[in-house]
Amino acid sequence: MANVLNNEEMQALRNYVQGPSSQNRASSTVLLHVSHSNLKMKFFELRLDMHMTIEQLKVKLSFHVGTNASAQVLQLKDDSGRVIAPFMEDHHKLGYYSPHDGFYIHIIDMDPNSASANGWLEDTDLVDKYKMSDDDYNKRENTYRKFKEAKLKEDPTWTLQKEMAKKKGQPLPQQKEKQADPDFLAAEAASCTVGSRASVEPGDRRCEIMFVGRDVAGLPLGWWVGVRYDEPLGKSDGTAGGQRYFQCSPGYGGFVRPDKVKVGDYPPIDDGLSDGLSEGDEI
Structure with a gap:
């Protein structure tokens, strides 16, 4: 309790x-x-x-x-x-x-x-709790729901994080642009071939390229490179959005944008671990 x-x-x-x-x-x-x-x-x-x-x-x-x-x-x-x-x-x-x-x-x-x-003084589960229906809640004035609706009408990109940053006088959080080009980074992807050794930035994470393609499930439009890291530096086992694109052990795989991949003679290394990843750059 x-x-x-x-x-x-x-x-x-x-x-x-x-x-x-x-x-x-x-x-x-x-x-x-x-x-x-x-x-x-x-x-x-x-x-x-x-x-x-x-x-x-x-x-x-x-x-x-x-x-x-x-x-x-x-x-x-x-x-x-x-x-x-x-x-x-x-x-x-x-x-x-x-x-x-x-x-x-x-x-x-x-x-x-x-x-x-x-x-009765410790177990809050014993206390009957009032649950308001959506209809009753919508009839109330000055609710957060109505406040949010009004803000979104003024600015479709409004978020609570932006509102709090504004009130505190802090820089507004950067909004990531939704990628609409299915050929985004196609030129960079052309230099990546399956089986090549490579290094992924940031952190000089050594790897082998296992997949090159676009329309990866659950990821924004554009080209992606699937890599198998030499060390458990990834977030995947070769799957994305429930679909498998290549085979590797859990934590050794990742999908990164081609501009983060440098193809070349990169032998395996034991250091260079990095968690300076930007959300949306890879999974």
């Missing part, structure tokens, strides 16, 4: 109860874990004053766990989980039980109608 608090919230709570520095705390304080009979999550290192009474401690804990002070039975456990005090009495002070840093205060919730029972 999911916790009510995520990691960041738990850390914030920890920082709050610890104060500015646990190293500079008063000698009369102790850092104790807290567990609860109905809850899986634990509050780590609550800073507690040894001079507070158990009754005062229960009131403090009620704000953390949702169990009324009158319904709490407190036990003290050592850092191994062994019960030191099975019943901490209200009139005693916390220091009476000689707790040490790292010990546990375990809360037994005696309220059968407690809000923490059966996971």
